[in-house]
Amino acid sequence: MSSVLNGLWRVPVVQAPMAGGASCPGLAAAVAEAGGLGFLAGGYKTADGLYQELKQVRALTGRPFGVNLFLPQGRCPHEDGGATAPPRPFGASPPVAPAALDLYRQQIAGEATWYDTPLGDPEDSGRDDGYDAKVAILLDEPVPVVSFTFGCPEPKVLESFARVGTRTVVTVTSAAEAVAAEHAGADALCVQGIEAGGHQGSHRDDPQIPPGARGSGLLALLTCVREAVRLPLIAAGGIMRGGQIAAVLAAGAEAAQLGTAFLACPESGAHPLHKRALTDPVFTHTELTRAFSGRPARSLVNRFLREHGPYAPAAYPEVHHMTSGLRKAAAAAGDPQGMALWAGQGHRLARDLPAGRLVHVLNAELRSAGSAPTQRGMP
Structure with missing residues (x-):
């Protein structure tokens, strides 16, 4: 079947872009070399930092790879109610009152004392994540996807990428x-189920809705989206095995996007404590929380999440910069109890395999799952 995504992979495995260091050039290149689609995460990087990583990936592989960008978010209004933000992109969340941030600053002040480090100033780091500069780089140095x-970029941005031959997801x-x-x-589209680790990609974070109170499991969501649009779909959320990839392909996706599955790989830039925590019996489950960034994100439940999650405001990226x-x-x-241990619901299935080897294993599992009914003698 012809698709705009044709040629991006030989194996329908997409390595999820994971901001914060996990999705490093070595990981993206290793996945691409094995036939999957590797991704760089542009979030939290400077424009020059992203440019340098583009050069590194291109030095490691000639295979297709992608880059992910965070859409700019709204600014906090002034205390007098005046607006300070430029027009927000489609779906951007509403701004949060400074009073809510002040309360959270008081809530986590003891952490600053405990770790002997000051809380970050949300006003120091801007709200747009260098979005325009990163878009400009990717238009000058096009990548396949x-x-x-x-959120969703304005149509003119999507049209600009189309003109340089870049596919947009x-x-x-x-x-x-x-x-x-x-x-x-x-x-x-990348259809993200609620099982996914890290940030929910919701276009709007409603501060009135607690994290986890809204969202759908991947298979149900994938079916709803498949019936609503005609675009090619990539499925994401809790996928750790080839059998799950077979399930989402059967439900209408063209590929599966995996993040947590690649966190434990030696090429991953995730902190060693984070990698070990995925299968550490101390960490029994995950929850969606705003505790670390101000946006719902799925993390292993640790002390920081338990103590501060209920009080965290819907204030991204302000809370992210405050807690960084x-x-x-x-x-x-060496304290994982104070770290953001992003992980999907299937984190205990993580495998400490080289990224290329993991792609091959997933493909073998996918093939086995696809042939299983015949092997059992079923029609």
């Missing part, structure tokens, strides 16, 4: 978001 998280968490992305001109130093200090101290 660019994906977007936390928008992350969606509902059928309504999928329809909006199709109307905007996206080439394909704490998380780094916790890692430096």
